[in-house]
Amino acid sequence: METFQLLLAKRLSDALANAGLAETGELTQATDPRFGDYQTNVALVLGKQRGENPPALAEKILSHLDVDDVCELPAVAGAGFINFTLRPDAIEKKTREVLRDNRLGVPETASSQRIVIDFGSPNVAKPMHVGHIRSTVLGDALARIAQFLGHEVIRDNHIGDWGTQFGMVIYGWKNLLDRQALQRNPLAEIVRIYKETNARAASDPEVREACRQELVKLQAGDKENIDIWNECVALSMQDFEHVYKLLGIHYDLQCGESFYHDRLPGVVDCLLKAGIAEISEGAVVVFFRDNPELADKPLIIRKRDGGFNYATTDIATVDYRVNELKADAVWYVVGAPQTLHFKQIFDVARREGYTADLRHIIFGSVLGEDRKLMKTRSGENVPLRELLEEACKRARKIVEEKNPNLSEEEKTDIAEKIGIGAVKYADLSQYRMTDYIFSWEKMLALHGNTAPYLQNAYVRIRSIFRKAGESWHRHPADEEIGWKPMPLCLAELPEIDLAKRLCQFAEFVPHALNGFRPNILTNYLFELANSFHAFYEACPVLKSEEPRRSSRLALCDLTAQVLQRGLGLLGIKVPEKM
RNA sequence: GCGCCCGUAGCUCAGCCGGAUAGAGCAACGGAUUUCUAAUCCGUGGGUCGGGUGUUCGAGUCACCCCGGGCGCGCCA
Structure with a gap:
């Protein structure tokens, strides 16, 4: 279409x-x-x-x-x-086509690509915190949009499961672990022993050395240390899975840093042989002498002590994604502070001869209302799990105020859809580059450009259809069983305006993906909800005469579909009541 | 020192590859409800787009300089 x-x-x-x-x-x-x-x-x-x-x-x-x-x-x-x-009759005709189309008028891309999207990427042995929210939510939304537009998307969680922090975790595990605490709250206990070890290492060179030895043993494949590491990874994954379930996010791959561990020596050898890397002051380094921007910013891929770092891992990751996953494009949904790092990695990839479209999709930080990086009162990172649960709790309170007659189950379900939706929408509705100020009041507000406002538009429509009864029910397969869309007759301005906007869904979805900017889609949906509410106020649906009644029902139906689909592309669910 | 990002209404933000008189929401003020969820709608006021210079038919948008804030830059990830 x-x-x-x-x-x-x-x-x-x-x-x-x-x-x-x-x-x-x-x-x-x-x-x-x-x-x-x-x-x-x-x-x-x-x-x-x-x-x-x-x-x-x-x-x-x-x-x-x-x-x-x-x-x-x-x-x-x-x-x-x-x-x-x-012309109104052209809008009418187009709207009818969109109504009949299960893609709501959105064409599939003519040049489908295989795209690996690297997003989320939490670190093992630490709980996911508010700093992971943007990458996770933005990456998921881009994945959904890309997939809807016909790309083959591979969602990859590049978990930080092999850093130097493991020297300390293992040292703490062997010397400080409280087994009972570990059972009660595994991640909290791991964090505790890590922090305490860190504090000791800061003042005691012997502890520091012991940690280093534990790391060396781990990397050498020491059985005991590998077992501890495995257990830490497993415990962390449980926390991640819980958060992903709440967020409704899945991954196709979870190739963390450890996945690439065996490949690192080969990567360095390869780059040395190709003359891309060279030895400098005992380390293996890539210089970018022909690139003015990077000329004075070398990249170390093997430390003087023989260890590898995350640059090495990231180069191995590019190799894997391009050579083995056959990616046409790789999108890294990673915060702005790593801009330089990715410029270096991409330049190495270019010199290796890769032509895949590698992109760093940058975003700003999440700030507290004091405009500083968001932290708890005691200065800790805010655990994502707690934040999401808080969102649901607050949403629940509002639901109970507004609609006390709902069943317990309904309230819980609705609160989750509103709470999680609000957190995601608040993030996605802002241009990704600007730092984002976290505010409960703003995101759960019922007016303005928020998830609850859009969800409410959907709910009002569903309510109309509940009242209308079974006589007007549309399923995707209705057409096959002889369902015919009612002829539209758009007469009043709010109807025409609404229909026009519905036709434009197809113009906004590709646009949002082009700039990696879900906020273009949220803006559209917000305006659609505005148009719908204006229509709703001005044009009674159930009480109007035929054929106007059916025409308006059709408009309502299409609005609900576009809202549901549009929010769905952002990873946000819609409740039937609220 | 070098580099990147940001600066738009009191507050939070949109503003696409340079387009016409810079837009929303919140807050403030004034209206609308025997009506399908008022969790809504309609209206009013509010601006030196950080400052300057330049490019041109046209600049919030592009270039250069300055101010202010954030971040990054050889052995953390």
Whole structure:
């Protein structure tokens, strides 16, 4: 199915060809409703290129432009813009097509890629904390959108399960472990022994040396240390799994750092042989002499003591993803502080001859209301699990206030959908690069650009259909059993506005993925909910006469589908009641 | 020192590859409810887009400089 934007762009392109003019400029959604629905600046661009008068050029283009079937007469305005206003009957026709389409009008990409998305990546022996939320939620949303658009997505959790911190964890495990505490709360006990060891090592060189020895033994494959390590990984994974279940997130692969451990010596040898790396001050180092930006920023891939570091692991990871997973693209959803690191890794990959599209998808930090990195009152990282449970608790309280008659089960289910949805939406609705200030009040607010507001629009629609009864029920398979969409008759402005927005879902989804910007999708959904609420206020559904009643029911149905699908692409669920 | 990111209404933020008179939400103020969930809607006020210079038909957006904040830069991840 073709969007209005694509259709008009094609017609414009035909007109330019017929007028003997070069194809240039762009056709976009109008920047302001006063200018109609779509606009193009071709005449301005051409005017500049040819040194001609833009409004005159616009008129010339108009004389070759055939859009009568979808638009009112296009108008030249301002400095030479051409404005397009969709005709209600064209909107009606398109809406009917979208209603019939189980992809809601969104076309699959013509160039499907295999994309590995690296997101989340928590560290073993530490609980997931609020710092992991953006990567996890953003990565999951991008994965869902990419998949919906027809890409083959591999979600990979690059767990930090092989760092130097294990020297300390193992030392603590052997010397400080409280078995009972471990049973009660495994991760808390691991964190405790780690911290205490860390404190001791800071003041006692002997402890520091002992930790180093434990790490060496682990890396050499010492049975006892490997067993301890395995147990720590398993206990951590339980915590992660709990959080992932709450968030509704899954991975296709969980190839952590340890997965690449055996490959590291080979990676270094390879880079040395290829002349990409060299020995410098006893370490193996990659220099980027031909890259001005990195010229004074070498990358160490083997330390003087023979150990490898995370740069080595990340290069091994690129090798694996490109050579064995056959990835066309790899997206790293990792915070902004690692920008330099990934520039280096990608440059190494380029020199290895890889052509895969490697991207660092950067995002800002989560700040507390004091504008500093979000911490608990005692200065600790806020555990993600507690934060999510708090969100559900707060949502539950609101549900109980607003709708006390629901059953316990319903309340729990609804609170989870609202609470988790609110946390995700608050994150995704903001441009990913800006630091994000965490605020319970803001994210759980019922007005404004929040998950509950959108969920409420969905719930209001579902309520209409409950009242309407079984007579109007739509399933994807209805068409096969002879269900026919009711003819739409859009008469009032709020109906036309709503329908128009519904048709534009297809224009926003690919756009959101292009910039790796789910906030483009949240903005659209927010505006859709606005349009729906305006429609809801102005246009009674069940009480109106046929054929208007059926037409409005169809609009409601489609709105609910787009809201559900759109929020679904962001990993957010919708409740039937709230 | 070098580099990256950010600075838009009182607050939190949008603003796409440079487009027309810079938009939302919150807060403030004024309205709307015998009506499908008022968990809503309609309206009003509110701006030197950090500052400057430049590029051009046109700059919040691009370039350069400055100010302010955050982050990163040879053996942590």
